[in-house]
Amino acid sequence: MVKKEVTVTINGKEYSSKVEPRMLLVHFIRDVAGLTGTHVGCDTSNCGACTVVLDGKAVKSCTVLAVQCDNKRITTVEGLSKDGKLHPIQKSFVDKHGLQCGYCTSGMIMTSFWLLQRNRNPSEKQIREALSGNLCRCTGYENIVKAVKEAARNIMSEQNRDLVKEEAIEA
Numbered sequence: 001m002v003k004k005e006v007t008v009t010i011n012g013k014e015y016s017s018k019v020e021p022r023m024l025l026v027h028f029i030r031d032v033a034g035l036t037g038t039h040v041g042c043d044t045s046n047c048g049a050c051t052v053v054l055d056g057k058a059v060k061s062c063t064v065l066a067v068q069c070d071n072k073r074i075t076t077v078e079g080l081s082k083d084g085k086l087h088p089i090q091k092s093f094v095d096k097h098g099l100q101c102g103y104c105t106s107g108m109i110m111t112s113f114w115l116l117q118r119n120r121n122p123s124e125k126q127i128r129e130a131l132s133g134n135l136c137r138c139t140g141y142e143n144i145v146k147a148v149k150e151a152a153r154n155i156m157s158e159q160n161r162d163l164v165k166e167e168a169i170e171a
């Protein structure tokens, strides 16, 4: 099979490789970039464990071909923490016990990340709707929803703190 050179920017870093046209994005992320935080749960677009953010949209990376992502930008769960500090969504999943085995967690976190970029204060219904394509066989979802609410609160209070700091500098 003729291979095609593909370059994908993942978490701000470029990865290039010659890949078969049938290679799925999730395999490019795991096997070419070596970022194994993105999981394969079903390979049939049901579970959401493979969710990443592609050009600003949450996508199931087992439903996208790597060649479709040439020159595109992707964020995976590894791209969320900064300077060794967990992203507020990652921290709230830990604090609110939003995970047990952890298999679904990176997908849950990436869908939540995408949701909170679009809606800073989602209702419980909106959180449940956003996460309806992500399956968890362990938690019963209650603590996941609590974790997303907590993350929304913490992100807003961090932003408020930053605003107050900016105002103090300007005064």
Ligand code: FES
Binding pocket: 039, 040, 041, 042, 043, 044, 045, 046, 047, 048, 049, 050, 051, 060, 061, 062, 063
């Ligand atoms: S592995 Fe992609 S949806 Fe399950």
Ligand code: FES
Binding pocket: 098, 099, 100, 101, 102, 103, 104, 105, 135, 136, 137, 138, 139
């Ligand atoms: S924590 Fe085990 S599948 Fe969700």
